[in-house]
Amino acid sequence: MTSSIIRMSKGPILENRIVIDDIVAGYGPVQVLRGVSVHVEPGETVVLLGSNGNGKSTLINAIMGIVRPTAGSIILERDGQRIDLIGKAPEEIVGLGIAMVPEGRRLFPALTVEENLMLGAYRKDARAKITENLEFCLEAFPALRERYKQIAGNMSGGEQQMIAFARALMSAPSILLIDEPSVGLAPILVNRMIAKIAELKTHRNLTILMAEQNFNQAIKIADRGYIIVHGEIAFEGRNTEELKNNELIKQYYLGV
Numbered sequence: 150m151t152s153s154i155i156r157m158s159k160g161p162i163l164e165n166r167i168v169i170d171d172i173v174a175g176y177g178p179v180q181v182l183r184g185v186s187v188h189v190e191p192g193e194t195v196v197l198l199g200s201n202g203n204g205k206s207t208l209i210n211a212i213m214g215i216v217r218p219t220a221g222s223i224i225l226e227r228d229g230q231r232i233d234l235i236g237k238a239p240e241e242i243v244g245l246g247i248a249m250v251p252e253g254r255r256l257f258p259a260l261t262v263e264e265n266l267m268l269g270a271y272r273k274d275a276r277a278k279i280t281e282n283l284e285f286c287l288e289a290f291p292a293l294r295e296r297y298k299q300i301a302g303n304m305s306g307g308e309q310q311m312i313a314f315a316r317a318l319m320s321a322p323s324i325l326l327i328d329e330p331s332v333g334l335a336p337i338l339v340n341r342m343i344a345k346i347a348e349l350k351t352h353r354n355l356t357i358l359m360a361e362q363n364f365n366q367a368i369k370i371a372d373r374g375y376i377i378v379h380g381e382i383a384f385e386g387r388n389t390e391e392l393k394n395n396e397l398i399k400q401y402y403l404g405v
């Protein structure tokens with residue numbers, strides 16, 4: 150009942166999914182992704198697991214148009230329409246309702262919280278809803294309201310991660326790509342961040358693809374996930390149980 154009220158107030162629900170098929174991508178002569186296929190269904194939280202340097206950020210950057218694949222396809226299915234994302238500029242991709250919380254926050258450290266948030270709102274739809282989205286972000290992260298005029302670079306790691314999340318939400322996305330939200334945060338803050346992602350997802354009806362190395366935290370909110378090893382999908386877990394029982398997970402994350 151409550152969720153239907155929230156949904157109604159947000160207008161029609163868009164059924165958006167991302168289907169990545171057999172992409173090859175890298176940096177110049179360096180091939181990083183070697184035939185990766187991943188899909189994210191409407192309303193899902195999908196986790197991309199893998200240790201350092203295996204291609205998680207490259208995959209997220211390929212979806213955002215920052216890295217251009219040399220083969221394969223990345224399709225956004227949006228209310229029955231199929232939109233090829235390869236070749237589109239990052240701002241066009243943001244315009245289609247996909248936003249990223251980048252690895253390492255990538256804030257503008259010399260700008261204030263307010264200025265950083267406004268930079269996330271350049272999308273046309275987002276500009277129209279700037280007051281509403283801003284209010285939503287400041288309600289979601291009350292600490293940012295208190296520090297609204299403060300310089301971002303002087304704030305703690307946890308606060309900077311909140312700014313990075315809020316900036317992404319200012320574009321009113323339906324799909325959120327989150328690159329290692331737990332990095333650099335104390336364990337208690339990681340707990341809070343994971344709980345906050347779950348809360349945002351419910352209230353915003355978001356679809357989420359999240360790269361994360363903290364397996365035990367990621368599976369608290371993930372529906373299912375993939376393990377990426379040397380730029381290839383080594384395992385696809387259809388649920389968290391399948392992930393927990395996987396040998397690679399036991400070896401890399403659970404210390405078995």
Ligand SMILES: Nc1ncnc2c1ncn2[C@@H]1O[C@H](COP(=O)(O)OP(=O)(O)OP(=O)(O)O)[C@@H](O)[C@H]1O
Nearest residue numbers: 176179181199200201202203204205206207208252
């Ligand atoms: N701009 C770049 N130019 C050249 N090589 C790069 C660049 N960015 C990443 N790489 C290389 O691509 C490979 C995959 O990197 P990527 O950042 O996708 O890994 P990751 O899984 O996100 O790792 P991490 O967990 O450390 O963030 C690595 O070998 C990395 O050195």
Ligand SMILES: [Mg+2]
Nearest residue numbers: 205206207252
């Ligand atoms: Mg990375």
